[in-house]
Amino acid sequence: MRYWLLVACLIALPVTADVFTYIDAQGNRVFTDRPGAGNAKRVPITPSNRMSANPTAAPPVAAGKKNEARAPFHYDMVRVLIPEPDATVRSSAGELIVSVTSEPGLQRGHRFRLLLDDEPVAEPGPSPVFPLSDVDRGSHHLSVEILDEQGRTVERTANQPFHMLRISLAQKRQAKPCAQEDYGQRPECPLKDRPEEQKSSFLPFF
Structure with missing residues (x-):
């Protein structure tokens, strides 16, 4: 009974006071705030929990999580795959296919937008391919x-x-002249430019 009374006294001590304990001559454990009594040893006290004066206020940890959720998503890698850097594209019509990629993959709600000479060339979208x-x-x-x-x-x-x-059509025709069978088949060899076939100078005999 005396032990529990001493424990009650310990609880009643101010939380900021140091608490010491020792064994008295009768073998009882004694708690006190006086360090000089007997061979008293300091008792480690765990800091008490504190409640906020405003119970409706969000705790600091929750606020941190909220800010973290608002942080923008970061891609490890985004680049143009095709054409390769400093590549030369040959096309008489100025055509090419541009392919892009990202790591990780495109997130939900995000869109790719391609720029040619700093100007958008198409509406943003989820497709990584731009003709x-x-x-x-x-x-x-x-x-x-x-x-x-x-x-x-x-x-x-x-x-x-x-x-x-x-490459102009004239340059293509110069590199590979049009044969008779090429007219109407190759863009640089239109039918209107096909020369007339030479007729034989021998008259048929009856």
């Missing part, structure tokens, strides 16, 4: 953006150069 046509002859650069649901830029690649070499 282009009538690209002017000369050097250009490509870049790709990833947009979120609000149209904000999440990621953007650096500009990647390529070179468009548009």
Whole structure:
């Protein structure tokens, strides 16, 4: 009974006071706030939990999680796959297929947007493939953006150069002249340009 009374006294001590314990001459454990009594040893006290004065206020940890949830998603890698950097594309119509990729894959609600010479060339969308046509002859650069649901830029690649070499029909015909059977089959060999077949100079005999 005396032990529990001493424990009650210990609880009643101020939380900021140091508590000591020792065994008295009768073999009883004694708790006190006086360090000089007997061979008293300090008793370690675990800090008490504290409640917020405003119970409706969100705890700091919850606020941290809320801020973390609002952090923008980060892609480890976004780049243009095709054409390769500094590639030369040959097309008489200035056509090419651009392919892009990301790691991890495109997240839900995000969209790719391709830029040619810093100008968007198509509506943003989930497809990583962009067909282009009538690209002017000369050097250009490509870049790709990833947009979120609000149209904000999440990621953007650096500009990647390529070179468009548009071969004219005349150059194609010069490189490979049109044969009689090519007219109407090859774009550079239209039917209207097919020469008339030479007629034989020998008259048929009756």
